[in-house]
Amino acid sequence: MKRWLVPGAFAACLLPLAWLVARFLLHDLGANPIDTVLNDLGYITFVLLALTLACTPAQILLGWNWTLRIRKLLGDFCFFYACLHMLSYLGLDQGLDVSAIVQDVLKHKFIMLGMATWLLLLPLAVTSTDGWQKRLGFRRWKRLHRLVYLAAGLASIHFILRFKTPRIETLAWTAVMAVLLLVRVFEAARRRVRMIQSG
Amino acid sequence: MARVRSSEITPKALWLRRREFLALGAAGAGAVLLGADAARAREVKHGAKLPSVTPNPKYAAGETKTPFQDITTYNNFYELGTDKGDPSDNADKLVTRPWTLKIDGEVAKPRTWDIDEILKTFPVEERVYRLRCVEAWSMVIPWDGFPLGDLIKKAEPTSRAKYVAFTSVVQPQMPGVKGYAGIPFPYLEGLRIDEAMHPLAILAVGLYGEVLPNQDGAPIRLVAPWKYGFKSGKSLVRIRLQETQPPTTWSQYAGGGEYGFYANVNPEVDHPRWSQAKERRIGEFLRRKTLMFNGYPEVAPLYAGMDLRKFF
Numbered sequence: 213m214k215r216w217l218v219p220g221a222f223a224a225c226l227l228p229l230a231w232l233v234a235r236f237l238l239h240d241l242g243a244n245p246i247d248t249v250l251n252d253l254g255y256i257t258f259v260l261l262a263l264t265l266a267c268t269p270a271q272i273l274l275g276w277n278w279t280l281r282i283r284k285l286l287g288d289f290c291f292f293y294a295c296l297h298m299l300s301y302l303g304l305d306q307g308l309d310v311s312a313i314v315q316d317v318l319k320h321k322f323i324m325l326g327m328a329t330w331l332l333l334l335p336l337a338v339t340s341t342d343g344w345q346k347r348l349g350f351r352r353w354k355r356l357h358r359l360v361y362l363a364a365g366l367a368s369i370h371f372i373l374r375f376k377t378p379r380i381e382t383l384a385w386t387a388v389m390a391v392l393l394l395v396r397v398f399e400a401a402r403r404r405v406r407m408i409q410s411g
Numbered sequence: 412m413a414r415v416r417s418s419e420i421t422p423k424a425l426w427l428r429r430r431e432f433l434a435l436g437a438a439g440a441g442a443v444l445l446g447a448d449a450a451r452a453r454e455v456k457h458g459a460k461l462p463s464v465t466p467n468p469k470y471a472a473g474e475t476k477t478p479f480q481d482i483t484t485y486n487n488f489y490e491l492g493t494d495k496g497d498p499s500d501n502a503d504k505l506v507t508r509p510w511t512l513k514i515d516g517e518v519a520k521p522r523t524w525d526i527d528e529i530l531k532t533f534p535v536e537e538r539v540y541r542l543r544c545v546e547a548w549s550m551v552i553p554w555d556g557f558p559l560g561d562l563i564k565k566a567e568p569t570s571r572a573k574y575v576a577f578t579s580v581v582q583p584q585m586p587g588v589k590g591y592a593g594i595p596f597p598y599l600e601g602l603r604i605d606e607a608m609h610p611l612a613i614l615a616v617g618l619y620g621e622v623l624p625n626q627d628g629a630p631i632r633l634v635a636p637w638k639y640g641f642k643s644g645k646s647l648v649r650i651r652l653q654e655t656q657p658p659t660t661w662s663q664y665a666g667g668g669e670y671g672f673y674a675n676v677n678p679e680v681d682h683p684r685w686s687q688a689k690e691r692r693i694g695e696f697l698r699r700k701t702l703m704f705n706g707y708p709e710v711a712p713l714y715a716g717m718d719l720r721k722f723f
Contacts, residue, residue: 242484242496243477243480243481243484243495243693243694244485244495244548244691244693246691247548247691304696306698307696307697307698312686315686316686319681319686320683320684320685321684322684322685323684323685375493375593376661376669377592377593377594378593379493380591
């Protein structure tokens with residue numbers, strides 16, 4: 213079990229990509245394959261962000277320590293899919309039309325939110341290595357990585373705005389994100405109370 | 412014992428990761444099999460041939476027609492589900508016989524038409540129209556239908572008939588109706604009377620010379636090609652002429668009124684969340700420029716003197 217955990221998680225994280233590639237090869241991406249690829253990649257990114265953020269609550273609430281061993285891997289894959297999502301927007305969807313992209317980002321908050329989320333994830337992915345953790349010092353590194361909570365909020369709004377109507381799916385995922393963040397708030401408050409009590 | 416050359420020995424680092432490769436291979440093979448299955452499931456059945464369809468050369472468009480498969484598997488028809496593939500998957504949840512279409516309101520001769528009477532009364536012609544969806548994709552569709560004005564004229568509109576309201580069907584077994592689709596049903600649409608009487612506006616009963624597939628709005632639907640696709644109500648059960656502007660689903664209820672009543676295709680007025688300047692023609696890679704009124708300038712006189720940025 214222990215030896216399998218990380219390689220297993222690694223393989224599982226590649227599954228969605230394999231699925232997309234297989235559907236591409238079999239011409240099963242539907243009438244609008246670019247939209248399918250763009251949206252599926254966005255969805256995978258969102259789910260991986262939620263899974264990354266679920267590791268700590270799983271440890272707090274369920275006492276699962278193994279989740280912490282794959283947290284970094286999940287976070288890195290989240291950024292990997294975020295990059296593919298971004299590239300598919302720039303290249304496939306917009307055909308690298310720079311002026312159209314700039315207009316799109318500036319005029320539409322849906323697009324701007326997606327961009328902002330990717331920008332927030334970028335420094336986290338860069339500093340995800342042990343080397344950077346040492347260089348920054350754990351406290352500063354940890355403070356920086358709290359940006360992921362903001363990213364979760366922006367990603368949720370981006371996801372909701374994608375559809376013309378409110379959807380159960382997007383609202384449910386936003387609720388999941390909110391719960392994952394609230395667990396941390398309660399845990400921090402509990403610790404503070406305990407620290408004060410123990411004086 | 413045969414000697415093993417060093418080149419044949421798997422490097423230890425790779426050997427240690429052998430299970431990963433196995434897992435990956437298995438995952439890949441699984442994905443391929445599931446994908447093949449999904450592809451098979453999406454074959455669309457063809458409908459019965461329409462008895463007599465005359466091509467109208469005036470509306471031949473001269474553009475590559477979107478394949479039947481794409482027109483019938485990529486639909487917005489929330490009564491049958493909110494994802495693009497849902498209407499095709501749930502097509503059998505719409506019952507199209509018996510079917511009546513009522514025309515009433517400000518008319519001298521209100522009437523409830525049986526769909527088969529309609530098919531016998533109005534000569535059906537083929538018109539190849541561009542369809543521009545508000546979501547910035549487009550198709551070229553060979554519709555089979557007849558001018559909406561012909562049906563309206565038979566009802567003899569009164570002088571008070573200023574607008575035409577369209578009501579789409581609601582059937583309890585339709586999955587979007589049973590569940591939650593984000594918009595209220597029935598789906599309501601509307602046109603101004605002069606728009607409805609314009610020769611471009613048709614009632615379609617088929618496409619590619621075949622009976623209209625359910626997911627495309629069987630048995631009878633509106634097609635107003637200079638407007639965004641959502642204006643062309645599907646599976647119509649009632650056409651009502653009236654003096655006041657009718658409420659329409661997307662302008663009144665959903666998303667806080669993000670679409671106006673007119674919804675003419677206009678590259679200069681953005682959707683709140685995306686640009687309408689370009690569109691992706693289904694089957695093409697790069698986006699093409701969106702044309703004013705979707706390339707039907709003959710409707711421009713209908714809007715003379717109107718600020719189309721305000722009445723979008």
